[in-house]
Amino acid sequence: MAPEEAAENVLLLRSFQRRFLAARPLRSFPWQILEEKLKESPDSELLQEVLQKTVKHPVCVRHPPSVKYTRCFLSELIRKHEAVHTEPLDELYEALAEVLTAAESTQCHRSYLLPSGTPLTLSESTAIVSHGTTGLVTWDAALYLAEWAIKNPAVFAHRTDLELGSGAGLTSLAICKMCHPKAYIFSDCHSRVLEQLRGNMLLNGLSLEPGAITDAERPQVMVAQLDWEVATVPQLSVFHPDVVIAADVLYCPEVILSLVGVLQRLAACHRDQAPDVYVAFTVRNPETCQLFTTELGRAGIRWEAVPPQERKLFPYEEHSETSILKLTL
Numbered sequence: 001m002a003p004e005e006a007a008e009n010v011l012l013l014r015s016f017q018r019r020f021l022a023a024r025p026l027r028s029f030p031w032q033i034l035e036e037k038l039k040e041s042p043d044s045e046l047l048q049e050v051l052q053k054t055v056k057h058p059v060c061v062r063h064p065p066s067v068k069y070t071r072c073f074l075s076e077l078i079r080k081h082e083a084v085h086t087e088p089l090d091e092l093y094e095a096l097a098e099v100l101t102a103a104e105s106t107q108c109h110r111s112y113l114l115p116s117g118t119p120l121t122l123s124e125s126t127a128i129v130s131h132g133t134t135g136l137v138t139w140d141a142a143l144y145l146a147e148w149a150i151k152n153p154a155v156f157a158h159r160t161d162l163e164l165g166s167g168a169g170l171t172s173l174a175i176c177k178m179c180h181p182k183a184y185i186f187s188d189c190h191s192r193v194l195e196q197l198r199g200n201m202l203l204n205g206l207s208l209e210p211g212a213i214t215d216a217e218r219p220q221v222m223v224a225q226l227d228w229e230v231a232t233v234p235q236l237s238v239f240h241p242d243v244v245i246a247a248d249v250l251y252c253p254e255v256i257l258s259l260v261g262v263l264q265r266l267a268a269c270h271r272d273q274a275p276d277v278y279v280a281f282t283v284r285n286p287e288t289c290q291l292f293t294t295e296l297g298r299a300g301i302r303w304e305a306v307p308p309q310e311r312k313l314f315p316y317e318e319h320s321e322t323s324i325l326k327l328t329l
Contacts, residue, residue: 013050015315016034018112018314020055020073021054021059021119022112025317031080035083055074060109063121065110074092077092078092109123116177120173121200122173122200124196139248141280142168142171144322146171146314147309147312155179156181160239160243161175164187164249165187167193168197173200182220183220187224201223233268236266243277244275245278249281264299279325306323308323
């Protein structure tokens with residue numbers, strides 16, 4: 001195989017691996033490129049490599065995506081293989097047979113490979129809205145903020161960090177693993193989200209036990225049930241955060257008003273040295289984003305847009321526009 005072709009195959013396999021581990025929509029996979037490669041190749045070696053990088057990947061074997069997702073993925077691989085090869089590939093059919101006998105669950109796993117090569121795995125709901133909340137799945141703004149944090153570790157290193165609305169925990173866990181915070185506070189208001197969040201922390205090697213060993217990748221951590229509507233200044237003052245973050249929490253006017261209110265109360269806790277605040281969001285409705293900046297102005301909170309970054313580390317939804325604002329309380 002020519003060096004150029006080998007390099008193309010590496011990129012193709014990496015793309016399939018990242019998307020499958022994260023259980024991204026099948027339409028986002030580079031199927032056309034794979035099909036062209038299969039037509040050029042007289043054997044099924046490339047498909048076997050795809051299988052090893054996805055369904056047979058050690059992380060997926062331990063923490064698989066949903067049964068339905070894996071079944072659909074394997075069915076598509078088989079279709080691509082049958083379109084260009086007359087001989088069946090036993091490994092594909094054996095993998096599909098295993099999936100067909102597996103029981104479906106309301107929970108699935110999504111995994112992301114960090115720059116260190118360490119996997120970050122989350123247990124999530126298979127439904128976008130579950131138990132009356134959207135906090136049981138990971139959204140693009142959380143990926144974007146996590147990637148920005150990994151590229152800017154000094155913002156979080158050796159500091160106490162607080163996330164408002166941690167959800168499934170991707171951003172927080174990425175910061176804990178890659179940015180060396182002194183302490184990290186995960187927070188959310190929904191009891192089911194907090195339950196899943198604790199499970200994801202344990203899944204990624206973080207302990208909530210008193211006296212747990214801490215190091216560069218395992219800071220002191222805590223989980224707080226925090227309702228922005230009712231949280232008081234005395235309650236917030238116990239956190240003493242140096243940095244506050246939030247991702248994908250600008251989805252309706254009521255939540256925006258609650259967020260601005262809790263930021264005002266956090267500012268009241270730290271009159272001498274207010275925390276740095278970063279809010280990441282996907283632009284779905286420009287009017288909602290405009291409402292957020294308008295309410296920030298009314299509250300006397302200054303803001304500036306963080307320069308956009310190239311999205312390389314995680315597999316994102318296509319054509320989504322994501323931004324980060326830095327706030328000065």
